[in-house]
Amino acid sequence: xxxxxxxxxxxxxxxxxxxxxxxxxxxxxxxxxxxxxxxxxxxxxxxxxxxxxxxxxxxxxxxxxxxxxxxxxxxxxxxxxxxxxxxxxxxxxxxxxxxxxxxxxxxxxxxxxxxxxxxxxxxxxxxxxxxxxxxxxxxxxxxxxxxxxxxxxx
Numbered sequence: 001x002x003x004x005x006x007x008x009x010x011x012x013x014x015x016x017x018x019x020x021x022x023x024x025x026x027x028x029x030x031x032x033x034x035x036x037x038x039x040x041x042x043x044x045x046x047x048x049x050x051x052x053x054x055x056x057x058x059x060x061x062x063x064x065x066x067x068x069x070x071x072x073x074x075x076x077x078x079x080x081x082x083x084x085x086x087x088x089x090x091x092x093x094x095x096x097x098x099x100x101x102x103x104x105x106x107x108x109x110x111x112x113x114x115x116x117x118x119x120x121x122x123x124x125x126x127x128x129x130x131x132x133x134x135x136x137x138x139x140x141x142x143x144x145x146x147x148x149x150x151x152x153x154x
Contacts, residue, residue: 045071045084049128053084056135060142069112074141078151082141085112089123089134091141101140119144 050072057063062077069090073083082091090110093101098119101107106127109116128134 044086046087046125049084049087049089049134052131052134053082053138056131056138076142076145077148079145079148080141081145082138085110085122087125089128089137091121091123091137092144093119093121093140094144094147095119097140097144 053074057074063081064075066073066075068080068083069085071083071085071090073080073090075081080092082089084090091101095118098121101121102109104127106124107121108124110120110122111117123137128137
């Protein structure tokens with residue numbers, strides 16, 4: 001089966017906008033009852049890292065998880081703070097902090113489409129092997145997302 005890399009912007013009356021990669025059939029990944037999160041369709045990400053993140057942020061408030069970028073993302077009051085893409089941590093740090101973040105070892109611009117996203121970095125697995133390192137990057141994303149006004153329902 002061939003999958004489209006286009007983002008869906010379908011809107012059903014009375015339902016929120018749905019964004020995400022689409023199956024060849026036009027369904028959004030994770031919309032099928034037999035594969036609710038899309039894991040059987042090449043949407044793999046490091047579930048071990050997800051468990052580590054969940055444990056670290058057990059006491060953190062105002063967060064929700066959402067499938068984005070073919071992985072899982074953590075949003076604070078509707079603003080993405082960090083997430084997992086394949087085996088990398090993605091962190092939203094903002095344009096000002098972006099250069100400093102990119103000067104750290106094991107980082108590179110967040111680019112999964114051929115165009116890097118300004119103010120976002122990807123941290124390779126060696127940079128987050130230890131929980132204190134993972135938490136340091138999570139806090140950077142938390143700090144930036146906390147500086148943004150809430151989106152949607154909070």
